[in-house]
Amino acid sequence: MDISSYHSRLLQQLNEQRRQDLFCDCNIIVEGKIFKAHRNVLFASSGYFKMLLSQSSREAVQLTTATFEVFAPDTFKVILDFVYSGKLSLTGQNVIEVMSAASYLQMTDVISVCKAFIKSSLDISEKEKDRFFSLSDKEVSSNGAERSCLYGAGWGTESSPSRSHLASDVGACMVGGSSWNDYNYYQPTQRNSLQQGAKRDQGQDCIKKRVRHEDQSESSDIPHYKPRKSGDGGGSARASEPKKHFPQSEEPVQLDTDAELGQAEYQHGLGTEGIPRSWAMNQQQHESRGSVFKCKSSTADELYATMPTILGVVGGWSEDDVPRMRFKCPFCTHMVKRKADLKRHLRCHTGERPYPCEACGKRFTRLEHLRSHFRTIHQAGKPVCRKCKRHVTEVTGQVVQEGTRRYRLCNECLAEAGVDSIPIEEEEDEDDGPPLVFSPEPEDEKDSRWHFGDEHRSDVEMVEDESSDLVIQQVDDSEDEVEEKEIKPTVS
DNA sequence: CTGGGGATGGGGCCC
């Protein structure tokens, strides 16, 4: 026997319990304001809380507290009211922030409603646009259903979207949605193994960290939000995270929702939900379905350029009543204060490494890392003996070259190594040694060439050890300074 | 096996 009003009455009861603080076992502190709720309800409503509480539930039955600084209390109140009533109080003023918060909390239902709200607000212009672009849409879309998911989701029960409605929405958007799910699903290691020709690329810390996270269950799972010394401002980003950490959203999370599509959305919802379909479709154009990590075909610049403004989320209010904007990464939970930092951060998701070291082939995400690498590896930039760690100068030590690697050894260590007997003779250096000077540029841009030192011929004296590829060089330290200048990129 | 140190990558933030 099915009593249709049972569910709503049950929810009413729970809401009443919440209002009366009955059986509330979870405190949510939003910028100092405390909201009481039931873990069960939060768990069932939000992918975020699901992950959060999955971890804490093993620990104890005591009160759970989560703290947020990334959205305002009023915003959370709207969401919490929705959780307990199915009714979302949206206004033109709060819809953006509610949607951002919902994205953070991985609440697909709320996001869907927000999208519809925004859509309805723009309905007139949308209709105009639809009419205008109808022809090209047909050309782009593989089928009509896909197109309808972009603009055509109906909202019969706008104030109380049901799960079935959500499912239909998601289902209609399956193409775009699955694209994003795939996008986020593949483990970064996969995409990197595909992108990088190198057998083992050391430069995937971001990826390695995430893989590592899967094996870690403690609260320090998120190294990105590392503690900073007080006063440097670094703590603010950490404050934006709840005090109870949870696995990064990129990791597959076991959920038990009954709707597979809904599950997919929840699993990776944090990265997908704040993204308008149009953006998702934009990404899809770069991607083909398959086992290749989709992100690899897009650069951080492209992603950044197409990034919707919704990614700017309010992180509370400053003392001057000015909203503090933060920018949430669409692929993980990371939030940054500056868009430029987000752009930089995106590279760790795209796997893009635009700065190759042409001496050894290693690639870097940042020019500064390439420079650092070049200085330490290929320029013997550190004036310390590699063996005894003592400070060396051009007088007290020499630069030793081993393949493409250069390092310094003091005269004593050189003698110990038995290479002091090697006659040091002047050599022309046009036919030997790795390049010392280069102008690294992102690939696919204009001339990216290392200069093999015609005009920058170094006053290096090289002696090859015939027993190995060891080469001893007497390097004038001032040369490094010259190289420092040359190392400056010509990247526009 | 383990600890130390180098190399690397990522975030915050200043210029």
Add this chain to the structure above:
DNA sequence: AGGGCCCCATCCCCA
């Protein structure tokens, strides 16, 4: 907004 610096976490190699 980009470049660059600083700091820190992590990984890896080696003694």
